[in-house]
Amino acid sequence: MAFISKDDSNKSGNAETNVIIIGFGNKYRSDDGIGIRVIEELGKLNLLKDKNIEVIDGGTSGTDLIFLIKDCSKIVIVDAIDAGQKTGDVVSIKVNDIEEFIKKDYRSLSLHDLNLADIFKLAKALKMIADISIIGVKPKNIGFGDKLSPEIEKKIPEIISLIKKEIGI
């Protein structure tokens, strides 16, 4: 059983399974915490139990994603992201060869050290290959605060549906 409870350890940056769902963000920067909130909600559901899938609270440490790209075949990233969509809109970006993400220079709003595009550029330069999907919502407010904006919070079921579709459950 590879499901990791949010209450204890997780394998951030140290994959033991092939499929990983990772949320990024700072849950005390309002909507920037959407990735973490989705991970917390997934932790409450039973749908991933007994499946070979890890759910990871990645916080704001983006560099460690490189280790997951190295070790996993499939990664689903959940994050506050601006891909040119309207505020509150959810996007699902397939990044099979990561070229498009780099080309369009989509911005994660969360990561503290290196941006997602930087991580993908680094992975590409290091010739690491993984099937990566990014599910993101454009935040309304990323000021200090421990609550999501209502219009962002109501997107959680839609994001979880997209995750389920992405991993085929």
Added chain:
Amino acid sequence: MADNLNIEVAPLPRVEGHGDLVLNVKNKKIEKLIFRIPESPRFFEAMLVGRKYDEPSHITSRICGICSVAHTCASIKATEKALDIKPSEQTIKLRKLIYHHENVQSNVLHVYFLAAPDFFGVGSVIPLVETHPEVVNIALRTKKMANDMVRTIGGRAVHPIRTVVGGFTKLPNEEEMIKMKEMLKACYSDLEKSLEVLKTLDIPDFERETEYISLSDPVDYALYDGNIKSSDGWEINDQDYRDKINEKIVQYSTAKHCWASRDAFMVGALSRFNNNYGKLTDNAKKYAEELGLQAPCYNTFMNNIAQFVEIVHSVDDSIRLIDEILENGLDEGKAMVDIKPKAGRGVGVVEAPRGLLIHDYTYNDKGRVEKANLIIPTGMNYANMEEDMNALVPTIINKSEDEIKLACEMLIRAYDPCISCSTHFLNVKLVNK
């Protein structure tokens, strides 16, 4: 170069967080020089009020993905002091062990990924993969080792979950301790290779003596605990930090500026090195010597080298700590101590990778926070950064605008500033008037 300059870098690239640099020069004289920080931890101070004693360490751990163990430990220490909780020796040793590896995680990230591109003349870590692949691979291996150490002890590679007020909710087992020791031993060859690469770096020749403040301990190279010590000759108990460390509001920044004996002081790896050189392992001293780093060192750019020397020290000292823990045997009975809420004030001071980090909490008799004050290391360094740039710019005033701008950026980056919040879009603006 022009006699007049107006440089604005906003936000500054490759620093952790969000900061602006403003430099105006007229007739080759500095008219205005400001490093402006719009972030501050005041939100977190307010957020802690009313929280039960077991919550602040988890909340403050989220201030920063790079310094999460430091905030966790500063918070735990403040709470334990306030509630008169005495953790076991085993707990202290495990905290020192996890602490070493956040320092390694952070120092690796800064030395190799954020600062090295300056010295190799490339814009970021990405081109380094082509020009210096061995540097990138060493950095990734060492970061992975440190991540594995933090995860094994704290349950997560960032935002540790098992490190709590009173001790640990779960202990690593003997097998994991032995595995950690093997990982540590395996990284020495990479440290040797890094030494050879770092020897080739052309560190700018710039010196300005200032007041260096750090923790200090009679035995340890203090990271987790100690008195607060100044190179100006004073040393105080950490609970009395207000006797020496003062804060003031400056108009152009929401973050406060700090001063102690003089108008400015420096915290971070170079201050620790200057104040505690004698407590480094012999191996770390050997690395320092080979890299031309001697205490006291007044060149801020050498902070990067001091960070690397600390990685060596942390690997050496971790092996010693693991041997001691294994020799005594891991005891579940010493994992946690009893906690009884009571009123009181406690101060937790640690050395975050970027320097002194202070959490100061006042609890009521129900064990809930009534007041919190957090002082972050980058906040302590702001005034010194400005004084450094005021000293540096006249020495390079005849260089091109781009060179001046890069030198100022490198100087700020040398402090490894962390403005305690997520970074957002990066723009660089250079305006000539």
